[in-house]
Every structure is written in C-alpha cells, then in structure tokens.
Amino acid sequence: MGQTYSFFELQGLTREQVERGGAVKFNLLREAGTISCEGVFQNGKGAGTFRFTANQSFISGMKSRGFDFENNSRVFHDGRDSENKLFSAAALNVTTALADDLASVGLGKLDVDDLFKAAIFKVDSKFAREMKASGFPNLGMEELVKARIFKIDANFVRQVMQMGFANQSFEDLVQMRIFKVTPEFIAEVRSEGIANPSVEELVKMKIFKIDSDFIRKAKAEGVPLDVQRLVERRIGAHRN
Numbered sequence: 001m002g003q004t005y006s007f008f009e010l011q012g013l014t015r016e017q018v019e020r021g022g023a024v025k026f027n028l029l030r031e032a033g034t035i036s037c038e039g040v041f042q043n044g045k046g047a048g049t050f051r052f053t054a055n056q057s058f059i060s061g062m063k064s065r066g067f068d069f070e071n072n073s074r075v076f077h078d079g080r081d082s083e084n085k086l087f088s089a090a091a092l093n094v095t096t097a098l099a100d101d102l103a104s105v106g107l108g109k110l111d112v113d114d115l116f117k118a119a120i121f122k123v124d125s126k127f128a129r130e131m132k133a134s135g136f137p138n139l140g141m142e143e144l145v146k147a148r149i150f151k152i153d154a155n156f157v158r159q160v161m162q163m164g165f166a167n168q169s170f171e172d173l174v175q176m177r178i179f180k181v182t183p184e185f186i187a188e189v190r191s192e193g194i195a196n197p198s199v200e201e202l203v204k205m206k207i208f209k210i211d212s213d214f215i216r217k218a219k220a221e222g223v224p225l226d227v228q229r230l231v232e233r234r235i236g237a238h239r240n
Helices: 015-020 056-064 082-092 096-103 112-121 125-133 141-149 154-162 170-178 183-191 199-207 212-220 227-239
Strands: 022-030 033-042 045-054
Touching: 015 022, 015 033, 022 082, 033 082, 045 056, 045 082, 056 082, 056 096, 082 112, 096 112, 096 125, 112 141, 125 141, 125 154, 141 170, 154 170, 170 199, 183 199, 183 212, 199 227, 212 227
Parallel strands: none
Antiparallel strands: 022 033, 033 045
C-alpha cells in the first residue's frame, strides 16, 4: 500500500534525519493502533521493518457503533483478515469520529469497507450535505465516492445549471465528467446552430469527436443540424 504522511505525524522522525541518513526509529500513532518503524535512511530513501499494535479501545468503540473489525466472516475486499483491516485503519487514519460523522448525515447502514472508502476518497458529512443541498438528497456511499473520483461537487452542479441543464440525474453529471463536456464545448456547438443539445447528445458528440469544425464542414455539405445525422456523417467519413 502507498500512503503519504507529514513529518508531524511520524513521531521520532525529522526531515534532517532523512537527509542526513543513518538508523532511525519512529512511530505512527493512530486511534486504530500504533505502527512502530525501524530502519535506515540513505540518500533520502528509507527501508526497514515495522510492528503494528492494535488499540483495543478502537476495536470496542467501533463495535459499539456497528463496525466489527474482528469479524472475519466478511474479510476486506482484497482478502485481508481482521489484523490487516486494523492495520489499514491505522495507516488510513480511520477513526470513531469518522464513523460518527458519517452516521450524522443519514447514509443508511454502512460497513467497515465504507469507512475505508470514506477515508480514502475524503467523503464526510460536509461533502454529503453539500451534495444533498445541491439537489441530490439520496446519494449513498457508492455515489459519493464516484462523485469524489470524478470531481463532482456542489460547485460543478451549479456550473451545469448555469450551462442550461437543470435537474440532471447524477449519472448525467458523471457522463459529463467522463467525456469532458465543458462549458466551452457546449458554447462551441451551440454557436454552430445546435441550440438545445441534451446531455446524451453532447456525450455522443464527444464520443464521435464532433466539434465546431466538423459541424461547419457538415453544414457546408448539406448535412442537417441534427446530432444523429452528424454522427452518421462522422461514421461515414471514417468508412471512407
């Protein structure tokens, strides 16, 4: 697993030690447990071993909230057992405060995997509430993770509305992000006479690389200003 930490988080290790090189010992203290590291730095790169000690208070605190880190009947999605789940919780800084924060926003029944997703993709109650307020009151953890992956936030929802697309579905927004449907692209095709394209049509134009240049050439050849006809012209152009 790869993870980035600040020197502030690593007790017993400083930037000077890394740059100077030599033997080091340091700890990463987290609510889920302590990761104790020992090794050597040389030329700014370190190698060594670690020992993980789980925090029993974290285990019991999570269990009281409905998250059983000791239950191996359903291991983590990549096959990790309970000890490795606890180690991952420490490495990613999964906390009881995160569990309480997520519970406060009404995302339904969450499991241990959901806590990992929330920590990795920075999903919290603030983000969930912002998305709810922007017109998506029923997004679950999977959708919120997808929103983070594709950089869909309240600001993007406002942008989409300003482009003239109110009340779009969440999946429409995902498609717009995936296919890079931007305000500039929408203005471009509208300026060529396609006044009210739907999101589906805009995505289709992106897929088939239909831009203002192509539309102008198609118009000159007498092709009607209809997205499906433009797509057919593009396919025909490829066949030639």
